[in-house]
Amino acid sequence: MHAWKSGFTALTVAMALTAWSGMSSATEQGEQRRDARDVRQDTRQDSRHTKQDCRAANQKSNANCRHDKRDTKQEGRQTARDIKY
Template identity: 60%
Template sequence: MPYLKPLFTASIIATSLAGLPAISWATEQGQQRQQARDTRQQARPEARQTKQDCRAANQKSNAACRQDKRQTKQDARKTGRAIKY
C-alpha cells in the first residue's frame, strides 16, 4: 500500500490547483467593483460643481440645474457599469 500515498498527494494537489481560477476570478471581480466605485466617487464633486456653476451663472432654474447634476451622476454610473460588466 505504499503506492497510495503518492496517489493521494497527487489528488490533493490537483484539487487545490482546480480551485485557483475561481479565486483569481473573484479577485478580478473585486477590483472591477472597486474601479467602478472609484469612478462614481470621483463624479460626485464634479456633479456638485456642475450645479454650483449653473446656479452661479443664473442660466436655469434650480430644478433644471438639479437635472444637470443628476445627469452628471448618471453618466458616472453608466461608466461604472461598463467597467464592471
C-alpha cells in the same frame, strides 16, 4: 496503499489549482469593483460641481440644475457598469 497516496496527491493538487484559479478571478472582480467605485466617487464630485456652476452662473432654474446633476451622475453610473461588466 501506493495507489491511494497517488490518488490523494492528485486530488490535493486539483483542489489547490481550482482554489488558485478562483482566487485569481475574485481578485480581478475586486479590482473591477474598486475601479467602478472610484468612478462613482469622482462622478459624485463632478455632479456637485456641475450643479454649483449652474447655480453660480444663474442660467437655469434650480430644477434644471438638479436635472443636469442627475444626468451627470447617471453617466457616471453607466461608466461604472461598463467597467464591472
